[in-house]
Amino acid sequence: MFKKDFPYFSNSDITYLDNGATTQKPKVVIDSQVEYYEKYCSNTHRSNFGHANTATQNFENARKTIKEFINASKNEEIIFTKGVTESINFIASSFAKKFKTVIISSLEHHSNIVPWHMQNRSLGNGLEVVKCNENLDFDMEHFEELLKTNPNSFVSVTHISNAFGKIHDITAITKLAHDYGAVVMIDGAQSLAHLKVDMQTFDCDFFAISGHKTFGPTGVGAIYVKEKYLNDLEPYQTGGATIHQVDFNSSTLLASPYKFEAGTQNIAGVIGFARALDYISHVGYNNIEIIEEELYKYLDHELSTIDGIIFYNDIHDSIGSRSFNIQGIAHDDIAILVDKMKIALRVGHHCAQPIMKQLGIKGTIRVSLAFYNDLNDINMFITALKKALSMLRD
Numbered sequence: 001m002f003k004k005d006f007p008y009f010s011n012s013d014i015t016y017l018d019n020g021a022t023t024q025k026p027k028v029v030i031d032s033q034v035e036y037y038e039k040y041c042s043n044t045h046r047s048n049f050g051h052a053n054t055a056t057q058n059f060e061n062a063r064k065t066i067k068e069f070i071n072a073s074k075n076e077e078i079i080f081t082k083g084v085t086e087s088i089n090f091i092a093s094s095f096a097k098k099f100k101t102v103i104i105s106s107l108e109h110h111s112n113i114v115p116w117h118m119q120n121r122s123l124g125n126g127l128e129v130v131k132c133n134e135n136l137d138f139d140m141e142h143f144e145e146l147l148k149t150n151p152n153s154f155v156s157v158t159h160i161s162n163a164f165g166k167i168h169d170i171t172a173i174t175k176l177a178h179d180y181g182a183v184v185m186i187d188g189a190q191s192l193a194h195l196k197v198d199m200q201t202f203d204c205d206f207f208a209i210s211g212h213k214t215f216g217p218t219g220v221g222a223i224y225v226k227e228k229y230l231n232d233l234e235p236y237q238t239g240g241a242t243i244h245q246v247d248f249n250s251s252t253l254l255a256s257p258y259k260f261e262a263g264t265q266n267i268a269g270v271i272g273f274a275r276a277l278d279y280i281s282h283v284g285y286n287n288i289e290i291i292e293e294e295l296y297k298y299l300d301h302e303l304s305t306i307d308g309i310i311f312y313n314d315i316h317d318s319i320g321s322r323s324f325n326i327q328g329i330a331h332d333d334i335a336i337l338v339d340k341m342k343i344a345l346r347v348g349h350h351c352a353q354p355i356m357k358q359l360g361i362k363g364t365i366r367v368s369l370a371f372y373n374d375l376n377d378i379n380m381f382i383t384a385l386k387k388a389l390s391m392l393r394d
């Protein structure tokens, strides 16, 4: 029903089931970027002529759109980045480095593991990991133990696991963390494509978002920073557009958020990102949730009929991504065969090697859905999978 809004689907006959990696972009998003480049391409916050003012205004309107979309309190709380990876690296090096302990979960993406290694943290040495149980649920009891033994720590956990689709209860995690004096950052890379996020309800201190996972452009994202932390945050990089006054001995920085946005920004990307959020509002999360729930249940049901299927979690408290293996079959072989049948999906560790190691596997086959998918996509995939299996089992 919504595929008509996305040029990719009229230009290709691919069954696209790799939305966890990146989403397709609606025409309105592509058009908004083309319009910037074709009609008013100018830098922001510098020159004062008509098109430059339009670019600045649209860029700042985009900040407001994002602020409203995630229900932040102030525009200044939204700082643009290249995506979730840069958002986490920014907060890790500009704020979280001073914390003795950082607590993550075992379901994290490498983008929320490696930045902590760059600070020479390792397990038990400045880095603690909340276990998950056999259904990949976040273990709140273990979390509380870690918070008790490491009060005033920095907690950085994902909202939705990209590898398994598991949803963490961010409100409960943040509340418990705050009770023990911890500060909380959430990796929201997989959130906005599937469900409504609300900074006032979550009450987290930092929330990282990504344009390309959210029907927006690549190379753009943002970090929400709760107002009370803006002053404690050091710029991650500095340069043009971040300063008030400079001489050869010193410089004074602008106020937030400008002091954090050094150099020319991804202006078209930012404008396109905001347009993508407008588009999501137009579709509506109620619709998205209804469509995705039906697809997810149908996918799960169809997969359950496959001989030798191995799941690692049930679909309770999960969304978007479904990960599995098939007894005796290498996931790479499945990927090669279904690709020939024009099915796009991802196999492997999904940038989450530690949880794969914990489960004793090299990786999984992952089908990741978006609201524009339909039952026919799932039928095409299941048919291709069965065909691949019959070839491999022959």
Ligand SMILES: Cc1ncc(COP(=O)(O)O)c(C=O)c1O
Pocket: 020, 021, 082, 083, 084, 085, 086, 109, 111, 112, 158, 160, 161, 162, 187, 189, 190, 209, 210, 211, 221, 351
């Ligand atoms: C859970 C999670 N965190 C972080 C990232 C990195 O996001 P970005 O591509 O915006 O840097 C991804 C992307 O796959 C992800 O799924």
